[in-house]
Amino acid sequence: MNQDRRNARELALQLLFQSEFAPQISVNAFLQLYDNKYGTETIQYAEQLIHGVSEAKNKIDEKISSVSRNWKVDRMALVDRNILRVAIFEMKLSHEKLSEKIVINEAIEIAKKYGNTDSAGFINGILDQVGREEWR
Numbered sequence: 001m002n003q004d005r006r007n008a009r010e011l012a013l014q015l016l017f018q019s020e021f022a023p024q025i026s027v028n029a030f031l032q033l034y035d036n037k038y039g040t041e042t043i044q045y046a047e048q049l050i051h052g053v054s055e056a057k058n059k060i061d062e063k064i065s066s067v068s069r070n071w072k073v074d075r076m077a078l079v080d081r082n083i084l085r086v087a088i089f090e091m092k093l094s095h096e097k098l099s100e101k102i103v104i105n106e107a108i109e110i111a112k113k114y115g116n117t118d119s120a121g122f123i124n125g126i127l128d129q130v131g132r133e134e135w136r
Contacts, residue, residue, distance in 0.1 A: 007038055008045035009086055009110060015050055016082040027051070052089045053082075060088045067129035079115045080122060083107050087127055092135040100131045 015030045027050050031043055038046075053060065061073045064084055073081060087107035091100050104127045111119040 004039065004042045005045060006106065006110075007042045008049060009106060010114075011038070011042070011046035012049035012053070012086050013079070013082050013110060013114065015046070016053060016085065017078055020078055020082075048094075049086050049089060052093060053085045056089060056093050057085065060085050060093075063088060063092075063130055063133075063135070064126060067133065068126055077116065077119065080111065080119050083111050083115065083119070083123055084126055087123070088130055091127070091131060100127075104128065104131065 011031070011034060015027060018025060018030065027047065031047060034043065064073050064076075064081075068076075076084075084107070087103050090098050090103045104124065107123050107127055108120045111123045115123070
């Protein structure tokens, strides 16, 4: 497990979560708060995830909706919803090809840290379905 990547995923989750409450906060302003804590690689990957998720949010949310028949995206816990968005971006839309198993495992570990008791299982189920489907 690459700790820089884990930190970047967690940073991306935090900013995406925060932006749902305060969309006026800029990505750069938020990330500057962490410049001294994390290296350049971590900050750059977090930026890549945040911008990628932001640009493809509607497409990602449509995919989540199509595989989670019993849950509307806007009714999901904010943490779960944003963990799913980051993971689906990495699995299906990122220019860098990552192993879906690694992405799913990372999302589950982050869900255990930030989500509720049901988050890890919920996220595993959704991402497993997304992984099986062809992305259109």
